[in-house]
Amino acid sequence: MMKSLRAMDVMRRNVPVVSPDLTVRELEGFLASEGVFGAAVVRDENVVGVVSGAEILRAVAPSGEGDPARDFYTDLVAELPREGLVARDVDGRADGLLVRDIMTTSLIVVPPDHPVRDIARGLLAGGVHRVLVTEGRRLLGLVTTLDLVRVAAESRFMGYAA
Numbered sequence: 001m002m003k004s005l006r007a008m009d010v011m012r013r014n015v016p017v018v019s020p021d022l023t024v025r026e027l028e029g030f031l032a033s034e035g036v037f038g039a040a041v042v043r044d045e046n047v048v049g050v051v052s053g054a055e056i057l058r059a060v061a062p063s064g065e066g067d068p069a070r071d072f073y074t075d076l077v078a079e080l081p082r083e084g085l086v087a088r089d090v091d092g093r094a095d096g097l098l099v100r101d102i103m104t105t106s107l108i109v110v111p112p113d114h115p116v117r118d119i120a121r122g123l124l125a126g127g128v129h130r131v132l133v134t135e136g137r138r139l140l141g142l143v144t145t146l147d148l149v150r151v152a153a154e155s156r157f158m159g160y161a162a
Helices: 024-034 053-060 116-126 145-153
Strands: 038-043 046-052 130-135 138-144
Touching: 024 038, 024 053, 038 138, 046 053, 046 130, 046 138, 116 130, 116 145, 138 145
Parallel strands: none
Antiparallel strands: 038 046, 130 138
């Protein structure tokens, strides 16, 4: 009997994490310094949201520049710059804004034993590129479409049920 590949087998364990009390300017600096597009928002070891450059842009850009359909889950890493988003804040909207003010609180999560096949189907059906792996509200990791491509390229599906 072949075993199924699970979220815990493919997830990234080193997920960028920020506090909901970080300013938007600090968030942009963090994302740039880490070379990432988004982060999980964690308070008291519990995931309370996610945030990305798309949320920053939507919060500070002149009207019509931020795409309301884009967020942490749907953006591809290469679609937006990691720096200079707050610089588009011509009206001073970033002043005083915190991560908690712009984060996405609707979480897309799976447990660590969730089958990868079902994750792939869900990502495809939902048009999303990331899913958080949690136990309750405790963040364990992240599975992205890139992780699934990496698994396929490394032929890690061999020995597992498709």
